[in-house]
Amino acid sequence: MTDNSRDLIQRVARGIQASQTTSATPPGPSEAKSGALPEAHIEAINQVFALFRLNYHNQYYAAFPDAEQLKQIKKLWLDSLRDYPVEQILRGARHAIENSEYLPTLHRMHKCCQEGLAELGLPSTNAAYLEACQAPSPKSAQRWSHPAVYWAGRDSGWYFLSNHPERQTRPVFEQHYQSYCERVMRGETLSIPKDRSLEQHKAEPLPREEQLKRLKKLREETGL
Structure with a gap:
């Protein structure tokens, strides 16, 4: 070269x-x-x-x-x-x-x-999605292939990933994961937080109004 x-x-x-x-x-x-x-x-x-x-x-x-x-x-x-x-x-x-x-x-x-x-230690989007969906709690204590997978899962919502169909959750996760991949490719270093209070440890559903609000936003973002 x-x-x-x-x-x-x-x-x-x-x-x-x-x-x-x-x-x-x-x-x-x-x-x-x-x-x-x-x-x-x-x-x-x-x-x-x-x-x-x-x-x-x-x-x-x-x-x-x-x-x-x-x-x-x-x-x-x-x-x-x-x-x-x-x-x-x-x-x-x-x-x-x-x-x-x-x-x-x-x-x-x-x-x-x-x-x-x-080359940057980032798994493929498909592998990252499966890893995030299958990871047990507490999430921050797991051996993640890369912190970007953890953050994309957290931003998508652990409860959302484990309790909704793939056709709904995958587009949301991919959007967050691509965003973190871009940050890594620009040279940013990501780390998994030690403060476990930042996580959603319990798989508790959101209030109905919040669920409807998020579902409306999801439909607008994905066109579903």
Whole structure:
């Protein structure tokens, strides 16, 4: 990996959310799924392809010789990778560049995004969700694979995770977990609190009014 590539990746990682620049072939809006994508995700895909062009020059132009074809491929990648946080997409691209001399396929890029998390000790979203749902109490006394899993579970609500169906709990947990993963990827260190009074030790239901309030919020957030 060249020094120029490292500098570019670092600049992207620091400034992606504030950046307003786009490549000569923007991916445009996703057509396969409804809902607008954040500008940061569009920019991230542009930056990923810019990094690939820099590092896999000949392979890149052999794979994407046509500008219109490249635009459609970017749309496909944007739609397929849309559920990853921006930092995870960029880390996945860096992982691909540092570990292979071949231009990655979309399938390989998904693996690189997961492997990029593993490099920081973060489990996959699915593994983290199962760990949080199955963890016994007291939660802070358990051997968590990473503190991000604990915090995502706590923010989701231990009672909520253990007493509601997966179709309701998984979207909520994933939202919290991705948020903590982003913080870790930005360099923040998380730790599990020693003060167990911060936890919900007893699986006691919330008052009915609060349950209805949370259910309404959940439906608004997930569209269920």
